[in-house]
Amino acid sequence: MSQTYPLVCTKGVIIFPDQEIVIDVGREASLKAVENARDNYEDKVVLFSQVKLQQENPTFDDIYHVGTLCEIRHVRKFENFLRIKFRGLDRVELKEWSKGSLSDMGTVDILHSYRQDEVEEVALVRMIAGAFEALPHVEKFLSKELMIELSKGIGADVLSDKAVQTFPLLTERKQEYLETLGINDRLEMLLADMEKEKRMSEVEQKINETVKERIDQGQKDYYLREKMHAIREELGDVVEQDKDAEQIRKRLDENPYPDYIKKKVKEELARYEMLPMASGETGVIKTYIDWLMDLPWWQTTQDNEDLSAAQDILDADHYGLKKVKERIMEYLAVKQMTNSLKAPIICLVGPPGVGKTSLAKSVARALGRKFVKMSLGGVRDEAEIRGHRRTYLGALPGRIIQGMKKAGTINPVFLIDELDKMASDYKGDPSSAMLEVLDPEQNSLFSDHYIEEAYDLSKVLFIATANYLENIPPALRDRLEIIELSSYTDIEKVNIARQHLLPKQLLENGLKPSQLKISDDMILYLIRYYTREAGVRQLERTIATICRKTVLAILKDKKKSITISKKLIKEWLGNEKVEYGKKEKKDQVGTVTGLAYTSFGGDILQIEANKFEGKGNLILTGQLGDVMKESASIALDFIRAHAKEYKIDPKMFEKMDVHIHVPEGAVPKDGPSAGVTMTTALVSCFSEIPVKANLAMTGEVTLRGNVLPIGGLKEKSLAAHRSGIDTILIPKGNVKDLDDIPEEVKESVHFIPVSTVKQVLNAALVQ
Structure with missing residues (x-):
């Protein structure tokens, strides 16, 4: 039999029979329904939940059609709303929604729960009671009253409704419980939701433990650092140490240092923080940490791709x-x-x-x-x-x-x-x-x-x-x-001076190109007679001297421009420092021009040999190294073995002492390329045949008279060219190196490849 009561729509609130709940009522239609219920319906009202919470004026189709008949237990007035305590009485089904003279009215039928299989019902109640106990933090889901009632053996009907009231379920799920009349059906739904909640609780617990571990470690570190900070303050230690440590940690976090460096820095930082500031080791550790962090570990510059x-x-x-x-x-x-x-x-x-x-x-x-x-x-x-x-x-x-x-x-x-x-x-x-x-x-x-x-x-x-x-x-x-990088030729030096050295020195001395005029011939004159070097360092210093003297002349003598001439160079730099074309002026006996490769480039060496009465001793002077001493011994032994071939009396070696000297005795000399030079000097000395003055040679000799290849041919050739020599004897094994010789040297110097001492002597001795 249908009955009619004032109707109130709720937003997301579901009330079950025997449940008391407080709701704030503020909409005009709901306030009228409450007032009508209190005046005319013995505080009875029906509550139905909206399907869509945001609707302000729902209609019949916008609400769930199963709701609850409630009794108004208490009303408290506020300025814009009423706070009302409702008590649920019965489930009801809405049949009609009508507009009454005082408020909206709902015609409803009372719905009654029904029991199903009794054995199943008892089993379900027991299972639910056990499931509640198994839930972590069970107090979140059970009120004290429900726990007492459970212990007394609460009825299945009451259990299914009361348990749902405090269970964390969505509105749609609670509405399903309200609409389900079969008690066992509701108990099964409850058991399934409890199992789901249990699984969710386990996942939450796992997540919480993970988060807690991270937070705990951070809190622990923070706590320990604060405690250490407080202890230091009590002891009067400087707290600058803590600021340093904090800055280092911040820098570690903000930059992509390698993991092993971060680990090392943190280990050292822990030691640093444990030590008192007065300890000598704190400075050592801090310096080490600074080195680790200041080194580039990831920073790069972009290479030029053009x-x-x-x-x-x-x-x-x-x-x-x-x-x-x-x-x-x-x-x-x-x-x-x-x-x-x-x-x-x-x-x-x-x-x-x-x-x-x-x-x-x-x-x-x-x-x-x-x-x-x-x-x-x-x-x-x-x-x-x-x-x-x-x-x-x-x-x-x-x-x-x-x-x-x-x-x-x-x-x-x-x-x-x-x-x-x-x-x-x-x-x-x-x-x-x-x-x-x-x-x-x-x-x-x-x-x-x-x-x-x-x-x-x-x-x-x-x-x-x-x-x-x-x-x-x-x-x-x-x-x-x-x-x-070999020595520069004279022409290369002129180009370098013109393109690089002169503009640089003009700029450094504040001169304009028009204030100092120097021709290529004058640069060449400086190169040949005031510098003797493989590179251009001395040439740059000489040009710098000329620039300084030019500045002095312009400022002191009020000259607008200076043109460099030989006369001016000699006036400013003095007489010629180097003898260009440093070679023997005429053919001489026992004097041979050798070629050397030093750390300062190529150079020529005059090797002199002399003989005088004695007991057959070999005397070597000129600060010769072990290799050159051996070369001298080999050269002498070779000549003794081939004395008749070169028309030398073998008895002379027993009656005569031999002295080999390499001039510039204060300069140490060594290297495996003086063998042919010493051999030629000795043959010339003993045979009294002069050696050509315009010829130089390089190469090592064996006891059998073979000429071995040497290194540094380009440097040696440039040195010979600078000295005005026009013929060079080179080992046959060095012919392949002629490709590296500058063309201007090849044009003015004749290279003669030799493979035996006989060929050397035929080319070097004046016939």
Whole structure:
């Protein structure tokens, strides 16, 4: 039988029979319904939940049609709403929604729950009671009253409704419980929801534990640091230590340091924080941490990909040096093609002043990389390369790591200067330490004693320089790509002076090009008679002197412009310093012009031989090294063995002492290329046949009279050319090296290949 009551729509609130709930009622239609219920319907009202909560004026189709008949238990008035306590009485089904004279009215039928299988009902109640106990934090889902009722054996009907009231379910799910009349059906629904809640609780617990571990560790660290901070304050220690530590941690978090470096820094930081500020070790640890964090670990510069621009930079900075420039351009091209390339270890070998160091700077400029330099001249201590152990007082990283810190990137151009000037003593062998630095297969894990962690040097473009290749240990030389820079010819020096040295000195001395006029002939005169060198360093100093004297003349003597002449050069620089064309003026007995290759380039040596009465002794003077002494002995023995062939009386060797001298006795000399020169000098001395003055020779001789090839032919040829010699005897094995000789030298010097001492003597002695 249908009954009619005032109707109230709720937003997302479901009320079950025997449930008391407080609801704020504010809509005008709902306020009228409450007032009508209190006045005319013995505080009875029907509540139905809206399907869509945002609707302000729902209709019949916008609400669930199963609701609850409720009794108004208490009303509290506020300014714009009523706060009402409702008590649920019965389930009802809405049949009709009508507009009454006082309020909206709902015609409803009372719905009654019905029991199903009794055995199943008892089993379900037991299972639910057990499931409640198994739920973590059961108090969230059970009120005290329900727990008491459960212990007393609450009825299934009441249990199914009361348990749902506090269970965390969606509105749609609670509406399903309200609409389900079968008690066992509701109990099964409840059991399924409890199992779901249990699984969710387990997942939540797992997530909470993970989060808690992270938070706990952070809180623990924070707590310990704060505690340590407080203890230090009590002891009067400076709290600057804590600020340093905080800044270091912040820097670690904000930058992509490698994981092993972060771990190492945190370990050292923990030690740093534990020590009192007055401890001497705090400074050591802080310095170590600073080194670790200041080193470049990920910072790089972008390489210049424009090959034409790179070529232009190299050409603008240096005249000639074709091979070196080609090698650099090859490196750039391959890197651009592959987008990744292990940096080669290039070694520029040549005499002083030919531009090795400045070329390395130009390479850095062409690539767009940072440039750092390390000079190895006189380095004897291995710690200079690898650093000191941190246990030593005043320990520091090696110069490689110091250079990387200075560069600030992991891919600079790193110049290792004077590679051939390293020495060894009881402190270790630095050249062996350089093996790891200059080996492309090893330097990705370079180990510095101070840093202790592996450092990657594989992206660094190392450029080494040396004056004399033979002074570099063979094992180290094997790891280098050798590029030789030879001496400059006079014409090359004129071009270098005109294009580079003169503009540079004019700028440095504040002169305009119009204020100093110097012709190419005058530059050539300076080169030949005021400098004697393989490179252009002395030439630059000479030009600088002329520029300074020009400035003085302009300011003191009020001259507008200076034109350089031979007379002015002699007035400013003094008489000629060098004798150009330094060779013997006439053919002489026992005097032969030899060619030498020194660390300062090529040079000519006058080797003199003389004989006098004695007991057959060999006297050597001129600070000769072991190799040249052996060459002299071989030369003398060869002549004694072939005395008759050269019309020399064999008895002379027993009655005569022989003296071989190489002038400039204060200068040490050594090398395997004086054998033919000494042999020729001795044959000339004993046979009294003069040697041609306009001829020079180089080569080593064997006891059988064979001539062996030598090194440094280009340097020696340039030295002979500078000295005005027009014929050079060279070993036949060196003919292949003639391709490297400049054309201007080939045009004025005649090269004669020889393979035996007989050929040497035929060409050198005046017939």
